[in-house]
Amino acid sequence: MILSIDGEEFCVRRAQELGLVPGVVCCLERRAPFGGPVELSTDIARLGVRLGDELTIMVEAL
16 A cells, blocks of 8 residues: 655656555556566556656555
């Protein structure tokens, strides 16, 4: 479950537009090597997200 999303304003806003908001249950499907993007799935979508200094997503393991 997503607890919070922090980072640069435009990155946070775009993540929210794609459905990554606090309270949403998501699952880590894949993780690319060497700090590459991760693939997250929610109830309605699968998203590729590159995490870094611009975007940080805090989650709670269920």
